[in-house]
Amino acid sequence: MSNEAHEQPVAAQKGPELNGVNPVPLEERRGKSAGLFAVWFAWNVSIMGIGYGIYVFGLGLSPLQAIIAGTIGYAVSAFLVGILSVGGPRTGLPTLTQTRFAFGYEGNKIPAFFAYLSNIGWKVTIITLASTTGANIFARLWPDQFATAAGRPVSWLILVWFVIVLVLTMWFAVAGHAVIMKAEQWIAALTGVMTLVFIAMIVPHIHWDRLGDNPSGSALAFVGGIVMAMTMVGLGMLNYGGDFARYLPRETPARGVIGWTTLGIALPVTVLLILGILLAGSNPDLGGQAAIDPIAALTVLLPTWFFVPFSIVIVISLISAAMTGIYSSGLALMAVGVPGSRVIITIINGVIIAAGAFYLLFISTSFLATFQAFLALIAVAMGTLGGIQLVDFIRQRRMNWNVDMALPAGQGGRSGRWTALLSLVVATVLGLGLVTSGDPYIARVVGFLLTEEQRNGVLGASNIGVVIAMVVGSALYAIVTFVFKQDPKPDYSAVTKERSVRA
Numbered sequence: 001m002s003n004e005a006h007e008q009p010v011a012a013q014k015g016p017e018l019n020g021v022n023p024v025p026l027e028e029r030r031g032k033s034a035g036l037f038a039v040w041f042a043w044n045v046s047i048m049g050i051g052y053g054i055y056v057f058g059l060g061l062s063p064l065q066a067i068i069a070g071t072i073g074y075a076v077s078a079f080l081v082g083i084l085s086v087g088g089p090r091t092g093l094p095t096l097t098q099t100r101f102a103f104g105y106e107g108n109k110i111p112a113f114f115a116y117l118s119n120i121g122w123k124v125t126i127i128t129l130a131s132t133t134g135a136n137i138f139a140r141l142w143p144d145q146f147a148t149a150a151g152r153p154v155s156w157l158i159l160v161w162f163v164i165v166l167v168l169t170m171w172f173a174v175a176g177h178a179v180i181m182k183a184e185q186w187i188a189a190l191t192g193v194m195t196l197v198f199i200a201m202i203v204p205h206i207h208w209d210r211l212g213d214n215p216s217g218s219a220l221a222f223v224g225g226i227v228m229a230m231t232m233v234g235l236g237m238l239n240y241g242g243d244f245a246r247y248l249p250r251e252t253p254a255r256g257v258i259g260w261t262t263l264g265i266a267l268p269v270t271v272l273l274i275l276g277i278l279l280a281g282s283n284p285d286l287g288g289q290a291a292i293d294p295i296a297a298l299t300v301l302l303p304t305w306f307f308v309p310f311s312i313v314i315v316i317s318l319i320s321a322a323m324t325g326i327y328s329s330g331l332a333l334m335a336v337g338v339p340g341s342r343v344i345i346t347i348i349n350g351v352i353i354a355a356g357a358f359y360l361l362f363i364s365t366s367f368l369a370t371f372q373a374f375l376a377l378i379a380v381a382m383g384t385l386g387g388i389q390l391v392d393f394i395r396q397r398r399m400n401w402n403v404d405m406a407l408p409a410g411q412g413g414r415s416g417r418w419t420a421l422l423s424l425v426v427a428t429v430l431g432l433g434l435v436t437s438g439d440p441y442i443a444r445v446v447g448f449l450l451t452e453e454q455r456n457g458v459l460g461a462s463n464i465g466v467v468i469a470m471v472v473g474s475a476l477y478a479i480v481t482f483v484f485k486q487d488p489k490p491d492y493s494a495v496t497k498e499r500s501v502r503a
Contacts, residue, residue, distance in 0.1 A: 023093055032248070040260075054280040074265070087242045091242075096108075100413060101395070104413065120353050197306070198306075202275060387470040404492075411495055
């Protein structure tokens, strides 16, 4: 594998992280599982979480039902991310390299490529949002100089913020794991405190006496709320949980990795979900505006003295999500097989993401809705990939987490494993038939297993197909692997042949 273990521990090195998709050597492992809380908390303490709560409430649930459904969905999906994160310290591998155990060295390139597309796609959106949020500060304070007649920031100001956001994001992503983990501790503390102040200022806009006016939804709508919460947060993170845990010592207890990861993801989004539901349930107009653009709808309620620092914190939280995402997507690109060091691949990856964000900001903003709809569909395959990996953990543990299985065929791994690939394809097709899309073009090729009534109802709105695909893919893979025993052992034929030639 590229970037093989080097002699000097990372902690003692100067400059960017050197490890790529190789197993992190045991002598370079450090830290405790509690350190995972900050990286996940900082990533998820975003004002957009309020919009997520409004979406769950919009399924026709009462405020109490929506809060319970959303909390369950977040907790379950975050817990799954926590379980997959355990593979990090056990193998020292990024998650999308560890999936080679299940899919094979060459076969893994297919799901890894789609995971890469999903990752960079959302980072393009985040960098776009961070740039416009920063520019909005100046547009609000000095509209004569920095705002158009429509009240939007002028293009050159957005460009300046685009450069600032991109430079900061790329610096951290290139620096690597150690720098990111330290930065996230400060970001988590800052964003956590500021978000609490923000919540205190927004709570007075909740009309408590109106919450009881909302009728309860059906059992199907409640389940739909759980599924929607799962798809909006945790399931989208299944493919890089181990990226931030792989520097932990191999013997790190699994309960710590799972617990701190779950808490870091679920805590901030659950608090913001509750706030969003209470706003939507008591103030439909504000809730509707926040569902479309939570940052614009909610920051306008803030006094200027707090609007400015809080907007800066929003930008910081978005940069936090972008830098961890670019770091992980760089590792994903290496898992696909692109040659080069982690630093070079991360820079190339950053250029791709920057080009996408620039396109959305300055060339074709009308493309954004279709783009996000496409990324949502990729979640069907990504959730299934995560489910298969969860099942494969049983197999990996039985083999004592043998990292040779991530190597090419003949060196311990295999080129491909039809069991995982077939499970992924079958479940993904099924899942696409059970989801819907708001984009008119994409809508033509999905939801083909739903009736017209189902497409326009709770089943379609909740995208339950993502979870069904995950369950079916996991079950199918488990059956062929453990029941029919289609589980070939590590292949060392090339190593054996080389040794015999030398002898």
